[in-house]
Amino acid sequence: MFRLPYQFVVLFVLCIANFAVGRLLLGQDIKPVVAATVIEAEVRAGQRVVGTVKPLRTSRIGSALDGRVLQFLVDEGQMIRKGQTLAQLRTKTLEIEQAAATAELQLALSRLSELENGSRPEDIAEADALMQAARAAAKNADSRLERMESLARGSASSLGELDDAKERADAARFALKANQALLQRIQEGPRKETIAQAEAQVELQKQKLELIKDRLKKSTIIAPFDGFVSAEFTEEGAWINRGDPVVEIIQMDEVEVLAPVTAEMVVGLRNGDVIRIEFPEIPNQILTGKVDRIVPVAAAQARTYPVYLRLKNKFENETPMLLAGMLARVDIPVGQRKKYPLVPKDALVLNGNDRSVFVVEYDKNDRSNGAATGVVRKVPVELGVALDERIQVIGEIQAGDFVVVEGNERLVPNSRVKIVTSKKSANQ
Numbered sequence: 017m018f019r020l021p022y023q024f025v026v027l028f029v030l031c032i033a034n035f036a037v038g039r040l041l042l043g044q045d046i047k048p049v050v051a052a053t054v055i056e057a058e059v060r061a062g063q064r065v066v067g068t069v070k071p072l073r074t075s076r077i078g079s080a081l082d083g084r085v086l087q088f089l090v091d092e093g094q095m096i097r098k099g100q101t102l103a104q105l106r107t108k109t110l111e112i113e114q115a116a117a118t119a120e121l122q123l124a125l126s127r128l129s130e131l132e133n134g135s136r137p138e139d140i141a142e143a144d145a146l147m148q149a150a151r152a153a154a155k156n157a158d159s160r161l162e163r164m165e166s167l168a169r170g171s172a173s174s175l176g177e178l179d180d181a182k183e184r185a186d187a188a189r190f191a192l193k194a195n196q197a198l199l200q201r202i203q204e205g206p207r208k209e210t211i212a213q214a215e216a217q218v219e220l221q222k223q224k225l226e227l228i229k230d231r232l233k234k235s236t237i238i239a240p241f242d243g244f245v246s247a248e249f250t251e252e253g254a255w256i257n258r259g260d261p262v263v264e265i266i267q268m269d270e271v272e273v274l275a276p277v278t279a280e281m282v283v284g285l286r287n288g289d290v291i292r293i294e295f296p297e298i299p300n301q302i303l304t305g306k307v308d309r310i311v312p313v314a315a316a317q318a319r320t321y322p323v324y325l326r327l328k329n330k331f332e333n334e335t336p337m338l339l340a341g342m343l344a345r346v347d348i349p350v351g352q353r354k355k356y357p358l359v360p361k362d363a364l365v366l367n368g369n370d371r372s373v374f375v376v377e378y379d380k381n382d383r384s385n386g387a388a389t390g391v392v393r394k395v396p397v398e399l400g401v402a403l404d405e406r407i408q409v410i411g412e413i414q415a416g417d418f419v420v421v422e423g424n425e426r427l428v429p430n431s432r433v434k435i436v437t438s439k440k441s442a443n444q
Contacts, residue, residue: 046389049423050437051376052360056415059356059408060284062292062347062401067275067325069295069342071266073241076249079256080234081105088252090263095334096239103250103262105235114228121221128214147195154188161185243267246340268336271329273305275346276320284350285310291325292402294345298337300366303327304402349401358406363419364399372396373409374427376418376435392420394429 083105090102164181247264250256273293277285289307305327314321325346330337363373378390400408413419418435420427427433 046432046434047423047426048436049376049420049427049433051418051435052363052421054357054359054413054415054417054419055406056355056357057403057406058353059358059401059403060349060353061351062408063281063350065275065277065281065346065348067273067293067344067346069338069340069344070272070274071243071246071268071340072270072272072326073243073267074246074264075240075266076261076264077102077237077240078259078261079103079105079237080258081231082257083235083255085250085252085254085256088248088250090245090248092245092248094245096243096245096265098239098241100239101236102239102245103237105237105256107232107235110228110232110235114225114232117221117225117228121218121225124214124218124221128211128218131211131214147192150188150192150195154185154192157181157185157188237262239265241265241267242269244336266340268329268338268340269331270326271336271338271340272308273325273327273344273346275323275325275344275348276315276318277323277348278320279314281348281350282310282321282323285323285348289349290402290404291349292347292399292407293325293327294347295338296343296345299368301337302361302364302366302399302407304361304405347399347401356400356408356410357413357415357417358403358408359397359413359419360421361405361407362421363424364397364407365394365424370396371399373411373413374420374424374431375413376420376433378418378435388435390433390435392427392429392431392433394427 085103086106087104088102089104090096090100096102161181161184243265245263246266249261249263256262285307287307287309290304291307293303293305295301295303305325308324308326311322311324327338359373365372365374372394374392375395376390376392378388395412397409397411397413400410402408420433422437423433
C-alpha cells in the first residue's frame with residue numbers, strides 16, 4: 017500500500033489551515049456597521065446630585081358606596097390595565113331597587129300615554145247621553161212648572177206645589193249645566209297642565225332609575241389608568257364605607273426623578289432641558305430625562321429646590337426597569353460653557369462601570385464594494401452632560417472622528433469593519 021511521506025502530510029495540513037485563516041481575515045471578518053461623526057459643541061460641565069425615582073402618578077382608589085366586598089380581584093405588585101375591575105361590591109339590594117324603579121317608570125309612562133291619547137269615544141258617548149237625559153229632565157221640569165203656575169192663579173192651595181215645581185225645575189237646569197260641562201271637558205281631553213305634570217312624573221322616575229344604575233356602576237371599582245397595585249386596603253367579605261380606600265395604584269410607563277438642586281445650579285435650568293441620569297442598579301443603561309418642572313420654593317433646612325425630571329420607562333416581562341424609590345445620579349450642567357466632543361448615545365458601549373466607544377480608523381481611498389473599510393480602536397471615555405440625543409465624552413477622541421453607533425456590540429479592538437451608513441448630526 018502506497019503511503020505519503022510524513023513531512024508532506026504535515027505541510028499539506030499547514031497549507032489548508034493558512035488558507036482558511038486567510039479567507040477569514042480577508043472576507044468573513046469584515047463586519048458591517050453604522051457610524052456617526054463626533055461633533056464639538058459648547059456645553060456646561062456637569063455636577064452630580066442624587067435623586068429618587070417616583071411614579072408618574074399615585075392614586076388611592078376608594079369606594080363611592082357603602083357595601084360589602086363580594087370580590088377582590090387584584091394582588092399587590094400586579095400589573096393592571098385601565099378599565100380593569102379591581103373589586104366588586106354586593107349589588108343584590110340595588111338590583112331589587114332597579115326592578116321596582118323600572119316598574120314604576122312603566123306605570124308613569126302608561127299614565128302619560130293615556131292622557132296624551134285624550135278621551136275615549138265611549139266616555140264621550142256616555143257623557144253625551146247623560147247630558148241628553150239631563151236636558152230632557154230639565155224640559156220636563158219646565159213644562160210642569162208652567163202648568164203649576166197656571167193652576168196656582170186661581171187656587172191658594174196650589175202654592176206649595178208651585179214651589180216644589182220651581183225647585184225641581186232649578187235642579188234640572190243645574191243638572192243640565194253640569195252634564196254639559198262634563199261633556200265639554202271629556203270632549204276637550206286632559207288639560208295641558210295635567211299632561212305636563214304626568215311628563216314631569218315620568219322624568220322624575222327616569223332620574224330615580226338612572227341614580228340606581230349609577231350606584232350599580234359604582235359598585236364595580238375599576239382602574240383609572242395603566243399601572244401597578246402598590247397597596248391593598250381591603251379583602252373579600254369586608255364591609256367598606258363610602259370614601260374608604262380599596263387599593264393604591266402607581267403609573268410607571270413614565271417616571272419622575274426628584275432631584276434636590278442648589279440655588280447656584282437651579283438658576284441655569286429650564287423646563288425641557290435634557291439631563292443625563294445614571295442608576296447604580298442598572299449600570300449598563302445610559303438614560304436621559306427632561307426637566308418637567310422646577311418648584312420655586314427651597315426646602316427649609318437643606319436650601320435645595322425640588323427639580324422633577326421625566327423619562328420613559330422600559331419593561332421586560334411586564335416588569336419595569338426603573339422602580340419607585342431607586343437611587344438616581346443626575347448630572348446637572350453648571351458653570352461656563354466650553355467646547356467638548358459629543359457622541360450619540362448609541363455609540364456608548366457599557367460594561368458595568370466601564371464606558372467606551374469604538375472609533376473607526378480607515379483610509380478614505382480604501383473601498384470595498386463601494387463602502388469605506390477600516391479598523392476600530394476601543395477608546396475608554398468618561399461621560400458628561402447630555403445635549404439632545406448626544407452625550408459629552410472625555411477621552412482620546414476629538415471632533416471629526418467616526419464612532420460606531422450600530423453593530424458595536426459585536427466588535428473587539430482591531431476588528432475590521434465596513435461602514436455601510438454614515439449618520440450626520442443636525443448639530444453639525
